[in-house]
Amino acid sequence: MASLSDYIESYLKLLLSSVPDEWVEIRRRDLAERFRCAPSQISYVLTTRFTIERGYVVESRRGGAGYIRIFRLGAAPGSDALEVVREAVGDAVDRKAADDLIVRLVDMGALSPQDAAFVRAAVHADDGDRRPELDGIVRARVLKATLLFVLTQPTTE
Amino acid sequence: MASLSDYIESYLKLLLSSVPDEWVEIRRRDLAERFRCAPSQISYVLTTRFTIERGYVVESRRGGAGYIRIFRLGAAPGSDALEVVREAVGDAVDRKAADDLIVRLVDMGALSPQDAAFVRAAVHADDGDRRPELDGIVRARVLKATLLFVLTQPTTE
């Protein structure tokens, strides 16, 4: 049942839970050798399992002494707020859709009114500045980024 | 964090933070000897890590009493990160400029490595989907909005 990708995913999550920090560093080549697979398989696991929507951020460097770092964000992995965001925000979003999503998240209890105000301000910050035709695209990207950022922050209470 | 260049970079930044002034003076040959590497390696580190985009200026002189001076620009703790962002982000930015700014903010202590990875992921989300000539503009707006949001977000610390 469990595929190789599942094993690699489990291994990485175990690694993450075994270190005091919120991130781990791996070498794609080494990991591929450990699991006897092609290096691109590691990339596949990372892009399908360690996405922002699932509460992870991956950064890497090529070349000599290259590496891959996996950061775990402070999200509750079960939260369906992330799923709502992912579904609601496509390539472009108009003002109303953005505001609707923010209201919906507040209603869900996933977003505090304060955070909602912050997000709304960031999303509408420079509407129509120079290239109005890009507003929808920029709005979508900023909306997604700020929402994911807020939703994945460790809760302070 | 394993390459020799990384160590040399760290050493120089440590040196910078250990002196009262905003600059240090080194000798390429001596530094190369200390790290057991070719002198050109020092030049490599300086041109890749101590660029103006990352908040440094390097000046040097050849010949008998040659030297290399590294100046740090407004990266002292307490300087205004928001101001740096506004100055650095114009109407359009390329990938490297975006990355350099993020590195600089981490250098300043204004951004945690996690948040940096997050912003980087948001900014480089899906480059090149649309007309490529618009990427720089979208990137600039997303970068600015996301950074301003993250930097002004009430932190939990």
Place this chain on the structure above:
DNA sequence: AAGTCTTTGACCATTACTGACCTTCTGCAC
């Protein structure tokens, strides 16, 4: 049978590092 997820490999892009060769500066002999 169709669709989705997994896995691979060929090819590409990026980064680190070196050494041969070039340019610039100082100091000294004259």
Place this chain on the structure above:
DNA sequence: GTGCAGAAGGTCAGTAATGGTCAAAGACTT
């Protein structure tokens, strides 16, 4: 002052060692 030798740092192309991308094939579900 001139000329020259030595002692810096600069440049650049080449090599090696990574990770990324993507189309295609394979495997598994429905």
